[in-house]
Amino acid sequence: MSENEAKETMQDFEAELEASFRKINEGDILTGTVISVDEDAITLDLKYYAPGIIKADEVSNDPSFVIDEHIHPGDVLEATVIRRDDGEGNILLSMKEANEVLAWDKLKELLENETIVTVKVSEAVKAGVVAYLYGIRGFIPASQITTAYVEDTESYVGKELEVRVITVDEEDDRLVLSGKSVALEKEAEERNHKIAMLVPGSIVEGTVESLMPYGAFINLGDGLTGLVHISQICERRINKPSEVLKEGQHVKAKLLNTNDGKISLSMRALEEEMVDTSVEEKEDLSAYTSDESASTSLGALLKGLKL
Template sequence: NRKEKQIEGEVVQPDGDAGSSIEADASAPSEVVDAPTSGARAAVGEAPGESVDPPDEELGGDSSSSAENLADDTGKTATDPKGEVQESEDFARMIDESKVEDHSRDIKVGDKVSGVLIKIGTDSSFVDFGGRSEGVIKTSELRDEGQGGKGEIRFSEGDPIEAFVMEEGQEIVLSRFLRQEDRNADFLYQAYKSGIPVEGKINATNQWGLGVDIQGVRAFCPISQIETTFVDDTEAYRDQTFSFKITEFRNQGRNIVVSRRALLEAEKDKEADEVRSGIKVGAELAGKITRLEPFGAFVDLGGGIEGLIHVSELIHQRVEHPQEVVRQGQDVKAAVIRVKNLGNKRKERISLSLKALLKDPWEELSEQFRPGTVTKGKVDALEDFGAFVELAPNVRGMVHVSEMADKRVEHPREVVSVGEEVQVAVLELDRRRKRLRLSIKQVETLEDASNLKEFQRRQQKEKDEPSGGNALIDALKRAQLVD
């Protein structure tokens, strides 16, 4: 019957309106199944056009049950207090889970984060990297490398720092590199994928490179990956501890190749960016002479950045080779005079000058060597077109071959020789181009003219002197012995 089917979870859908299942029309010729009375489980009585009315209590109970089941069928569930409590708990749990998920999306193990060191403790320090909480890093990792965590602390509170996420959860654990206790094949693979530096000790050397012990895991560093420059003696690295970057991870960690050079170059690139930020025309930079060439001297400015001092920019006088002025390994201070393609490693050109920081002797030459002046100098070089004469320290002029003598001269050596002291006349002084044009053949002419001019000047001075300046002459004039 219908009640048994309802108990089993099936719904009996009556024909017509739902109300006809409860109140049957007594005059209807159809058969009606009466609800059982108390203690009865079967339908009773059939009569055409007649129905047996159920007791009120049974009708009330059945009607309530039927209405509830019909409400279930239409999706209108009755309110259950226990269901409301369960839904509230589920909703709260979903909120908590969403918070954890948000946090996990912020960072993950292996991520590299940048932050500020806000607290340095005895064992642990704290880094604010913009997350939901501060990161914890061992204070020993802030000390000088290679001293077993007992060196001086390299950082101060407030300093920027970069580290890697080692653990996440209630506490975020950071590390500047993988420590020995974390080294195993799985973690080294994670370090390989994320680029996290690892620390290793050199326990073997040969002509091809270094054997590195990473807490029981063997790795190999090729000789070309030890330094940024060529290494010819690997034995000097034995028993030392360095940081490395894993460049190859094969055969589940049985073949690991590491590189120290990669980390050094990364550090150098960072330093190079800082150096480039200060390079501009007019800036004064400190550096070291790395090599000398006939055309100039190369200067290391730091971070692998080199500048060139052209041979003409060493000093104010003429230089045949840079070794006359500077030497390899010498510390210098130079001014930036030109910059081209800054930041492009292949096309970057930085032109420097030493003489730009020296006092220019030509600033004082206008009065000392005016055109028409006759002076002495020493011949210090001979060329086919003329002779160079040094008039003062760092000041040289040129005597063209046509100004050597009144006769035709094929080569300056026909008239002068290197080291000879000669008299020259200044014909022209060009301060902008810093050139002095001299002459030997016009010395006598200009000297005579200079002497004549000086004689005339003195005569004029004597005429301008008051006559009372000589008592003897005044007396002779009064005696009419002289005009």
């Protein structure tokens, strides 16, 4: 062993020795590494002469929290000292008490950073559902569960939701979460991906969804809707789309562009293409037609024959 390695080993030993003799008081928040875990308690290595014990009822306020599913050996936990000796030489700790001190700061950080987190709905209550985050009871209003108002909140019990923190009030012990903004963002991402796959100039089909003074919205299916501006509905000038179209009508249109994530369509361009195609077909047909009139008379058949 080199001289430097020997010094490092001594320094490590001295640090651990010093830590083992440090003063621990009730109310202190300690950090420890999980040594073992079962359904009744968690044992922590506190780098102290005595291990730390967290009883099952001091782990979390979340009724759905299962110790041996959520906590594993090697995990680093923070807990408050509630008794320096439990009668068996262990330091008795509480994660719940530590949470009451630390969780609100973590929640404020999530609010500030607009961080997306996953929570599990534990119960349905009046006008919403409840989910726990960092051991703190959070409320998700029915209007904030997803993109639409949820009538049957019971159906969400046991489900996991991606949410953001929207209200943190430590003084009133109030935490409000929202899944709506996350769901809206995901829908927008999916829609933008589908739009990016569309090819300008292609022919699309859909159903007239609604008529507005400035044009018609066409439901193209797969969650996509395009707009046919009133000037692009037909060749002739019209005062309003309802002169030509009605809701529920099946139509075809040409895809003009997808600028700014908006789908612009033209029925007029498709109509013009069909007229041009028809003219071309007539011209092609005339190229193969003789100027002389066609005849199937006996005189025509015998003409030119010498008897």
